[in-house]
Amino acid sequence: MREVYSRLASRQFVRDVGALTAAQFAGAVLNFIQGILVARWLGPDLYGLAGLVMSYPGLVYTFFDARSSEASVKYLSEFSATGERDRVLAVCKLGYTVDFAIAALAFVVVLATVPWAAERVAHRPEVAWFIVVYAMAFIPRAFVGTSHAVLTTKGRFSTIAWIDLAVNVLRVVIILALVLAGWQVKGVVWGNAAAMIATGVLYGTAARRTLRYTWGMSWWRGSWQALRGRRREVLSFLAYSDLNALVGMIPKQLDLVLLGYFRGPTEVGYYRLAKSLSGAVGYLVGPLQSVIYPELAKRHAAGNSEELRSRTRQLATRVGLPLGTMVILGAALSPLILPPLVGTIFLPSVPILQIFSIGMATWLYLFWLRPFYLAQGWIKTWVKGMVLVSLACLALWPAVTPLFGAVGTAAVWSITMSVGYLGLYLGSVRRPSR
Template sequence: MSRNLSWTFASELFISIGAVATLFISARALGPAGLGILALVESFIRIVDLLVRLEPWQAVIRYGIQAQERGDRAAFLRLVKLSILIDMAGGFLSGMLCMLLAGIVAPRIGLPDESGAQYIYLVAISLFFSLRPTSIAVLRIFDRFDRLAKVDMLTTVLRLVLTLIAWQTGMGVWGFLGILLVQNLLDRALCFGFAMHELRRQGYRGVRQARARAAIKENPGILRFLWNSNFNVILRQSANRFDVLALGALMNPTAVGMYQLGKRVMNRVQKLAGPVRQTIYPELSRLWEQRRIPQFTRLMAIVTVSIFLLQMVVAVPFMLNVEQVIALVFGPQFAGAGTVMNILLMSSIIFASGVALNPALLSMGKDNLLVRVTTLSTLVFAASFLPMVHFFGVEGAALSNLFFNLSWTIGCTLVFLRAKRALD
């Protein structure tokens, strides 16, 4: 696991640096309003994709590891075939829905009347090629986290270089949206190519001939697990995306740009904990399947404490000097975004400290309880968002995000501790 963690952490650190550099260039080139338009388009497309397309990678990892433990190669191939079909169907549905809704939604979320729908059409093309979830499952099961890391680093560098070119040539919003499309297409194509190559290298051949329907029959509970694992993500990510769209509808692209600046920095801090979540999920699943409970608990404790300390080291110095950093890095037009950014950074510290709870509860088969906790947290977010924005503006949206992550982390911790006591 240490090799996988090293690869994913190094790549995430590299990606975070590249993403902040890309954000710096985008903010300088587009200003708050242009950055807000970019955020609104990306958020709408990801929301539709999130609501329509079920990502099968978590289910494939869980049931694929069980097939590996049994030594059943044919069953593993059937799972992969089922995953590919789910990805293809979901990508088609989400892409079509984005294009059908673009003309209706664009003016209602603050996008320009004359070009807002066209912005959405362009970026939505990438949804028709959504095979990354299957690729993630295959490469993680075979411990090829290095392949995923290389793809992510390559596409990060590509986006950074293209963004720099777009800035220097004055391409405007269209150029930055085109860059997003190119990055998404390249990322998905490379991941899928590496995954299929790894399958063949491991001696798994015949995925095209495999019978996907049989995978449903021979893995009882897979559809329930697929739905619950995705519904949990849908709730979490919806709150993380709907706030941008709601802010656009309630205020304007400039306000969205200020908020998006804070969210992007917050997401980078959260993603520093992402490698841990990615690498420990297969490991936790194996430990739970083998009923090695003390090792399972010890791994959870080490991960939680380590991530909290890392978050504090990275985030606190930034928070103490946030206004100066914003003025220096992103420009004077973003002055006043410091309070928003600090609230969102506090939110990210809370969430990232409990990032291991999600894979732990899935590994323990507590997906139903995980969904309940996320549902309750989403209700907290939804109930607080409008009043908070009404009274505090952009800062209120950030506070709602903080309430969501705080309630989710507390709820998941209580579920985990209760499940652990039941085993003792």
């Protein structure tokens, strides 16, 4: 019986991951084409400037972001399994409220600091309003986090795949059309902002329909009183998710801002292209984690600790290892592939891309590690590990970036992330499941 269930679960896992990966692969191809064309059309200076314009609002938003979707997935999975409708709706209401409050707060902060950001980070005072426009798009995008959690919990992975594909097509079409029309940096910013707004609307609509179909009510009808007895636990998980997002902001967002501050838009252009191309790994990691997290959370809730660890070993050897190896092989071929695509003017991006690929391969091999920690309730330990990674980046970048530029910045990220993930992996092996 257990073997039959295992086969069925495995097939469902493959179908779910396949749907998301197909959409992500299509999105990756579209974004790759967009990135190559926009980089060629704008050149390193304007391409880097576009990255700086969008990185500052992203940095501010991530500073406040509570990552409520992670708490939502954990508790929606649990409360859905036990049929507790009131608690399901309460978790949704809490998640949406937190996300919109954070988006509004981030917009106010960007609005207050935009003159400084345009002058000192982007080195172009005239792009101040571009920064404001991009920051404003985070408000409707606030629908995404909890809506994604709702769809994930109910297994609506095909819906997620279609939304992601539609948004990627919309983004690429708008950006290419506007840049071709001569909008340059403004076209890149407006295209990304429009896609963010569309993402929020589509996810919010899909989640609302799913909640009404499953539970017969909309999320705003939920009452926070339903979380009585679990409120402290939920808020504690949410607080640590917020801290995790905050410390994760440093290795993910601060690099572009510091590189722009110390070295200027041109070097940011080389760095951004390499980071964008290597970041295509996220199109694989995202679907894998989205599918495996609810499964691991349910196995943990059922007390199947041995099956939980057996599952992670399968994921590491059968999925993570082959894919991580492919990333390394692809990086080795990048000197032959990249220059013909973007031109020799972007040749300095090649070593940066190869350095990034080391950290990305480690992340891909251990893609299951973060969902495993969260499912076990070890979020405090995970946050502590990410704090150490972030502190290492924060300590090294101000010294390394002015001297070694984009190459040094990428090396710091890749080394600290790889060491951090390997340390957390060793910790998970030695720590008994509960």
